[in-house]
Amino acid sequence: MSRRYLTRAAGLCLAGAMFCAASAFAQTDATPGEPTVLKQNGIVYVSGGIGEDEVAAMKKMAAQYSLRVLVAGQGGEYLSDVDVTIASAAGKPVFSARTDGPILLVRLPAGRYRVSAASGQASAAHAVVVPAHGTAQLDLHLKQ
Known part of the structure; x- marks a missing residue:
């Protein structure tokens, strides 16, 4: 050559x-600090909340979702990389994801659900009613 x-x-x-x-x-x-909107089996969700920009972006987005889950440890410290599963009232799993921050926004149909979260040996579960309009808010504090 x-x-x-x-x-x-x-x-x-x-x-x-x-x-x-x-x-x-x-x-x-x-798009600084804006989390990525994802879809799983027809369910739209977003996870994040690390840094001020991302928290502000998620607060603005929250009204578009029927469920907001905040995950914290036993001492109140915010957690990420937490496995969250949402099951119907009948116990059938409808959603599962690993969080990218302490906030998880999920767009679910109205109804009764059981939300479970686990990270290592720590876990928490709680029933929640998702309304037809508005956003249900659930704070989960993982305990060992």
Whole structure:
């Protein structure tokens, strides 16, 4: 290969790498602190609440969800990476996820549910009634 070809190829690779880096930076900068909305078996949810920006974003989003779960430890410290399962009143699991922060927002149909959370040896469970309008709020404090 000629030296001219190699120089041109290297220049194009460098330009491409700079473009990709700039694009990634621009995407990250466009939505600071905003958590990702996910969907599982038709159920829309979002999890997060780490950092002031993300907490503020989730507070704004909360009215769009029928259930807000806040997960904390026995001493009141906020927890993330907690396995949360929601079951119907009949005991059938309808939702399961690992949290990305202490706040979990879930869009469920109105009804009675049992919410369980576990992290290591600590766990908690509580019944909740999700209203047809508005948001049910549940604070779970995991205990060993």
